[in-house]
Amino acid sequence: MNKLFVLPLLYSLFACSEGPKLDKLNLSSPTLAFGDSLTFGYGAPTEHSYPAVLSELSDLTVINAGINGELSREGLMRLEALLDLHQPQLLLLCHGANDMLPKRDLTKMAGNLEAMIKLAQERDIQVLLIAVPQTNLLLTPLKQYQQVATKMNVPLDNDLISDILSQPALHSDIIHPNAAGYQKMAEKIYQNLISLEAF
Numbered sequence: 001m002n003k004l005f006v007l008p009l010l011y012s013l014f015a016c017s018e019g020p021k022l023d024k025l026n027l028s029s030p031t032l033a034f035g036d037s038l039t040f041g042y043g044a045p046t047e048h049s050y051p052a053v054l055s056e057l058s059d060l061t062v063i064n065a066g067i068n069g070e071l072s073r074e075g076l077m078r079l080e081a082l083l084d085l086h087q088p089q090l091l092l093l094c095h096g097a098n099d100m101l102p103k104r105d106l107t108k109m110a111g112n113l114e115a116m117i118k119l120a121q122e123r124d125i126q127v128l129l130i131a132v133p134q135t136n137l138l139l140t141p142l143k144q145y146q147q148v149a150t151k152m153n154v155p156l157d158n159d160l161i162s163d164i165l166s167q168p169a170l171h172s173d174i175i176h177p178n179a180a181g182y183q184k185m186a187e188k189i190y191q192n193l194i195s196l197e198a199f
Contacts, residue, residue, distance in 0.1 A: 024198060025089055025090060030062070031061065033050070033062055033064055036066060038097060038161065043176035044178055048182050051064040057190045058199075070095075075095050084123075092189065093117065093120075096112075100132070100135055110147060117148070126198075128157070129148065129149050133165070141159070141162065145158060157189070170184060
């Protein structure tokens with residue numbers, strides 16, 4: 001796999017280029033992609049989910065642990081067992097979208113994300129947090145993701161999902177990418193990992 005498609009000139013544009021960095025990743029250790037339908041790959045065939053595409057791009061073993069429709073409190077309940085089972089080196093955490101749809105308490109959502117990150121950090125597992133925007137026409141960023149990332153000292157991509165959903169050609173409905181969108185999502189996460197010095 002040719003990884004030279006990533007142009008150094010673009011590095012300065014990545015959302016994760018400042019702040020916490022990541023330790024080098026080991027290609028022999030798994031990465032856990034954890035979340036809801038955005039991780040599962042709703043709206044596209046399984047092989048086009050972002051974890052599947054990221055695995056191809058990076059040569060990492062990326063485990064897809066996304067569940068359609070899951071709330072953050074439900075994710076928190078199942079994450080610990082997955083961390084212990086797979087013992088990943090990196091947790092790609094993209095969760096919370098379903099907490100917004102019924103307008104649940106976003107303070108509780110943020111607390112659940114913090115608890116998930118804590119579970120990973122207690123096991124020396126690195127975390128990249130991927131924010132989900134508000135489900136409005138402007139796809140407004142949620143302050144809770146930045147607050148969680150700052151408090152837990154983890155890198156954050158605050159713009160990835162909103163950038164994809166703002167382009168009609170890249171989504172299958174108003175809240176889910178299509179295959180092309182998941183491809184872009186995987187490419188951006190891979191670029192983030194490079195800018196975070198994980199490779």
